[in-house]
Amino acid sequence: MTEPIMRVEHLYKIFSLQNTRSKEKEAYEALQKDTPLEEVSKHYQVMVALNDITLNIEEGKVLVIIGLSGSGKSTLVRCLNLLHIPTAGKVLYKGTNILDYSPSQMQEFRRTKVAMVFQNFGLMSHRNVLQNAAYGLEVRGVERGQREKQAAAMLEMVGLKGWENKSIRSLSGGMKQRVGIARALTNNPDILIMDEAFSALDPLVRNDLQLELLRIQEKMQKTIVFITHDINEAFKLGDTVAILRDGKLIQMASPEEMLAKPADEYVKRFINTVDTTKVLTVRSITEVPGALVREGSGAALAVKVMGVNGVSSAYVLDEHMHYKGIVTLDSALAVLNGAKSYDEALITTVPCIKNPETLITDIVKISANTGFPLPVVDKDGLFLGIVTKAAVLTSLQK
Ligand SMILES: Nc1ncnc2c1ncn2[C@@H]1O[C@H](COP(=O)(O)OP(=O)(O)OP(=O)(O)O)[C@@H](O)[C@H]1O
Ligand SMILES: [Mg+2]
Incomplete structure (x- = not known):
């Protein structure tokens, strides 16, 4: 990782309510001795505005x-x-404590x-x-x-x-x-x-x-x-x-x-408090994948459909539009070579979103951890489309 441009280390800012800087220091020392915050504030008449902050600014x-x-x-x-x-701590700019500046x-x-x-x-x-x-x-x-x-x-x-x-x-x-x-x-x-x-x-x-x-x-x-x-x-x-x-x-x-x-x-x-009217549901970012194949139409067609669409996976549906799984280009080719059966080639472990009204915020993690766009089905199991990682992240930026 590159060095942060700024970094604060164990930063404290204590305001003395009577404007006496010695009280700031005394209060800080007391905090270091694990005196409870409330006691310190009351005894020294101070406001602890920053209490041991360490963070990097990239x-x-x-x-x-x-x-x-x-x-x-x-x-x-x-x-x-x-x-x-600051009452105590360091403020580093490119590794130098600016408190030491002339x-x-x-x-x-x-x-x-x-x-x-x-x-x-x-x-x-x-x-x-x-x-x-x-x-x-x-x-x-x-x-x-x-x-x-x-x-x-x-x-x-x-x-x-x-x-x-x-x-x-x-x-x-x-x-x-x-x-x-x-x-x-x-x-x-x-x-x-x-x-x-x-x-x-x-x-x-x-x-x-x-x-x-x-x-x-x-x-x-x-x-x-x-x-x-x-x-x-x-x-x-x-x-x-x-x-x-x-x-x-x-x-x-x-x-x-x-x-x-x-x-x-x-x-x-x-x-x-994230504005719920702005929190979108999965439905709003569901798209129809280019590569859709019918179950039983065979690996050769799947390879062709993927080729035409320039993608390396296809979504497989049965004749009633129910989602069945995903075939990848590699696995479809393996079927063509006779190395795998079609059933073996079908990936059925990708998590499927079963309610299009699910909030996008609730699928961020699954989406990030899954190697494929997530399939979305309605309550009857009918395939509605897919949700890509890019769509999830873009929706969070809006
Ligand atoms: N000059 C000061 N003397 C005494 N107390 C102060 C002083 N400046 C800030 N404080 C106190 O320090 C605490 C932190 O204040 P600060 O202004 O950093 O908060 P903030 O998060 O920016 O709040 P806001 O969202 O209202 O701007 C508050 O309790 C404030 O009253
Ligand atoms: Mg403020």
Whole structure:
């Protein structure tokens, strides 16, 4: 595995409610001695916002951080660029602890390696769109022609070509956030941090921007750390989803893994809020396979049908359209060579989905673990079609 671009190790952030940094440290020491959290919070008058977080941020991937309000999401990402100084632990960028950076190294890191996109856009209303997008480069002293060229390219990337000279006030919320993204990208950072960046937008605009972000990610291969409350958004955008509760990392997994194996009840409850109108059933992704053969029509025909359709397996039905099994090209050829009987060649062990109204989320695991598209039949056993692994995964991305 390649080295993660960032990694946090045993990260703690404890806020002293009286703003005394010594209390932070004392509370941390007490936690190390296994003093119960409640006791520590009360005795030292602190809020333990991050409690021993260790995680990797993989280069070129989207990591989504999700959790209830107050679970520590913003605190975690603010530790990534040291807007918050962790109470304890390491924040590694390409293997170096950024807590050891000199002030000038830190400034360089903040200006060129990470960029943030905020929920409230954080744009300057007295500047036009182009000047906002070019702001980061201006701060870095890049000359005007160069910075405006880069900013214009990024505005085009987010779909705002032609809007360069418009005032910020004239833009809708969705467009303002496009400017926010362009401004962050203009610095060409390695890592884009987006804290609830789409949460204030209405659902349709939000949907557009989610797709836009995926498109940008595909093109630019940025590392993105994206915070949200919304599990639908998390599953749509995340290569990996990390779920926080009370400052602890409860589970970090791909959406598929998290659906198949939620770590505990908290994760399950989150997953259960996946919008059921958007959770599709198997029927909606069932397709008719190209290679269908009738039982008894023989191996030679099966080979031919597979050849015509360019596939290496065929679905076998009886004369009443009941599903019987699968023959592969290899096994059909073995029948032709006399090495196997037709019955021996028929694979009947592939799991069959017996109810087309089954939720796709319930077959993710079976689909992943089966070497063939899964056959689907109705309650009377009539063959309806097949469900491919690609269709299952694509439906989860929507
Ligand atoms: N500067 C601070 N001083 C004291 N407590 C703080 C400070 N910042 C955050 N906290 C507390 O730390 C905990 C985690 O806060 P954080 O903002 O990271 O949560 P969050 O998951 O981002 O929540 P939200 O979804 O509401 O944005 C909360 O209990 C919060 O009240
Ligand atoms: Mg927050």
